[in-house]
Amino acid sequence: MRFDELFEMRKLTGTKLKDYIRSNGFSKVSFCKKTEISRPTLDKILNGEIDSKSTFDKHLNKILTSLSIDPDTLMGFSPRMQSTDAVFSENAPIDYQVNDKAKMEYDLLQDILNLCSVYY
Template sequence: MRFDELFEQRSLVASKLKECIRDKGYTKVSFAGKADISRPTLDRLLNGAVDNKSTFDRHLQKILKVLNMSVEELLLYRSVSAKPVTATVFSQNAPLEHEMSETAKKQYNLLLDIIDLCEIYY
């Protein structure tokens, strides 16, 4: 596949790159360092937000070299951590007038902060 075609499919490339990087055990910071790419540039690549074809091509070549993959292998990549989709059940079991305690609110907000940190680094 030509890089012009890849550039047009950069959202697909971005999702495949995220899977590969995560499955190989890298954080965004460690991978950016290994590929000699700045962290903000890696983020733009992983979000499909690089608008310059030469920038996209140059950095994708660096990434593929670190991953030891061809373009075709990247596009055909299937995540080893892919889980089957399951239905989620939602239930409103709490009484209508229920309010979380202050301790529960703090713990809940702490968990949300941890989730935000994980999104930054993974």
């Protein structure tokens, strides 16, 4: 795959790169340090917002070189499915109900975790 094609599909390229970053344990900050690309530039790449082909090519080349992958590897990447282990206790009473305050706190914590996964 050539850089011309990646530029034409820059939204998909950004999505694939975002999946690659997350699946390989990088935060956006650590990825920027590794690739020597600024955070705002990385965000533009991930969102497919770079309209200059030369700028896109320059930064994507830096990314691919620092990761030691080629464009085909990036575009063929699919994130690993994460298994989720359910944790439960059989000590709870059969008719146990979570109170409204606890449910609200749990939902808030889930929202914070989801926000962190999007941001990092």
